Amino acid sequence: MKKENKRRNRKLWIGAVALMLVTSIFTTFVLSTIGVIGILPYKEYRQYKKLVSLSEKINEDFYKKPDKDMLETGIYKGLFAGLGDVYSAYYTKDEMKQLLEASSGKYVGVGMTVGADKETGRIRVESTFDKSPAKEAGIQKGDFIVRVDGKSYTYQEMDIAVKNMRGKAGTSVKISLIRDNRQIEKIVVRRQITIQTIDSRVLENNLGYISIKSFDEDTADDFRSALKNLEAKNIKGLIVDVRDDGGGLLDVVENIADRLLGKAVIVYTQDNKGNKEYLRSSDKEKISIPIVVLTNGNSASASEILTGAILDNKAGISVGTTTYGKGLVQQVVSLRDGTGYKLTTAQYFTPNGSYINEKGIKPTIEVKEEKDQLPRAISYLKEKIK
Numbered sequence: 486m487k488k489e490n491k492r493r494n495r496k497l498w499i500g501a502v503a504l505m506l507v508t509s510i511f512t513t514f515v516l517s518t519i520g521v522i523g524i525l526p527y528k529e530y531r532q533y534k535k536l537v538s539l540s541e542k543i544n545e546d547f548y549k550k551p552d553k554d555m556l557e558t559g560i561y562k563g564l565f566a567g568l569g570d571v572y573s574a575y576y577t578k579d580e581m582k583q584l585l586e587a588s589s590g591k592y593v594g595v596g597m598t599v600g601a602d603k604e605t606g607r608i609r610v611e612s613t614f615d616k617s618p619a620k621e622a623g624i625q626k627g628d629f630i631v632r633v634d635g636k637s638y639t640y641q642e643m644d645i646a647v648k649n650m651r652g653k654a655g656t657s658v659k660i661s662l663i664r665d666n667r668q669i670e671k672i673v674v675r676r677q678i679t680i681q682t683i684d685s686r687v688l689e690n691n692l693g694y695i696s697i698k699s700f701d702e703d704t705a706d707d708f709r710s711a712l713k714n715l716e717a718k719n720i721k722g723l724i725v726d727v728r729d730d731g732g733g734l735l736d737v738v739e740n741i742a743d744r745l746l747g748k749a750v751i752v753y754t755q756d757n758k759g760n761k762e763y764l765r766s767s768d769k770e771k772i773s774i775p776i777v778v779l780t781n782g783n784s785a786s787a788s789e790i791l792t793g794a795i796l797d798n799k800a801g802i803s804v805g806t807t808t809y810g811k812g813l814v815q816q817v818v819s820l821r822d823g824t825g826y827k828l829t830t831a832q833y834f835t836p837n838g839s840y841i842n843e844k845g846i847k848p849t850i851e852v853k854e855e856k857d858q859l860p861r862a863i864s865y866l867k868e869k870i871k
Contacts, residue, residue, distance in 0.1 A: 491496075544826050565828070572813055574825070583651065591680070595624075595658065595673045597611075597613040597619040597624060598610075598611040599611060599630060599643065599646075601640035603733075604787060607629040607631060608640050609627065609630075609638065609661075612729055619673060622660075622672070623671065627664070628644060628669070629664070631668070632661035634649060636649070636728070643824065650675075651675065654677055658675060659673075660672075660673055668758065680701065682701050683708055684696040684698070685711035690831060691718070691720050691722075692720060695715070695726065697725065697788070699733045704741075721774060723801075724859070724866070725801075728781040728784055729781065731788070731809075732786030733787045734787070735764070738790050738794075739766060741791060743771075744775060745772065745791075747766065747771035747800075748768030749766050750764070750814030751771050755831060755833075756830060762767075775801060777802055777803070778792050780806065782808065782871075784805075784808040785811045786809075789846055791809045798844075803846070804853055805848050807847050807848065808841070808848065810845035812834070813833070813842055
């Protein structure tokens with residue numbers, strides 16, 4: 486993960502636990518572009534001989550002329566689905582375009598984040614953005630999305646539901662919700678959404694507060710600007726809030742970590758051959774005040790990498806509840822025909838070697854009630870700066 490290599494030929498993303506009605510996708514990944522090349526050995530041909538035979542029978546016997554593009558897409562999607570890995574998938578041109586827009590923080594949609602509720606099998610609304618079409622339509626955190634334009638979706642089809650809630654600005658989408666065991670219908674008009682990922686202010690006792698909603702392209706610059714403004718006001722401690730932050734770009738985490746950690750390991754990955762790669766921060770701009778990170782069960786991927794780096798390097802503590810637990814790395818490859826795929830290729834570990842996948846990061850101080858988490862962080866920092 487050397488910086489020069491990263492800047493030259495690849496872009497690392499850590500995607501979200503919550504799909505943002507863009508295409509953030511619970512994932513850490515390496516982005517690259519390749520063509521479709523290669524020679525299929527006879528052994529592998531035998532493996533797919535049945536597929537060829539079935540394809541021929543469909544073309545020969547199906548009651549009407551099949552859509553060849555749909556058949557081809559179905560084959561590719563089925564291949565990745567056969568891995569049984571929720572993070573690996575094949576993407577059409579349109580889906581790939583949306584995926585690559587995920588890091589910009591700008592898209593046309595309804596303005597909310599959604600996540601998977603495995604207990605109910607439904608898609609759950611995690612948050613709605615201020616002044617967004619979703620918020621204006623009355624959609625609330627905790628609502629379950631059951632249908633989009635009349636078509637039913639489960640959490641396993643969340644990518645498709647998200648895609649269908651996006652569209653051209655000015656067009657409308659009908660979203661069917663379950664709230665308190667009642668079904669609600671909302672007509673939402675899509676428009677351009679610009680996500681403000683950073684919110685900052687000075688709290689009591691000269692404590693600084695910065696909320697990171699996602700790690701998008703502009704987030705690092707906005708974070709640095711916010712922190713500089715807070716430092717100009719002589720803050721004595723800092724609270725970094727990554728609650729409900731599902732992830733984003735790894736280089737953004739690195740840029741933020743440079744201000745919080747000094748010279749340190751941020752994270753490392755390990756592939757199926759045992760190869761390890763380390764991402765490190767510099768020591769040029771480290772702040773010298775106590776830090777508290779606020780976390781919850783929707784703090785995932787990039788949020789967990791930043792939290793783990795702060796904790797393992799003893800730069801601060803965390804307050805709240807255990808994070809989501811996303812410790813797998815995906816490689817996202819853009820093919821020359823505009824399609825692409827996402828494949829899990831490695832695991833990532835916190836600097837001390839903790840593997841957090843499906844476990845999450847336990848807070849230093851557990852505070853279950855959301856309303857009590859910020860006050861507890863403030864109380865801790867007041868004691869530290871006495």
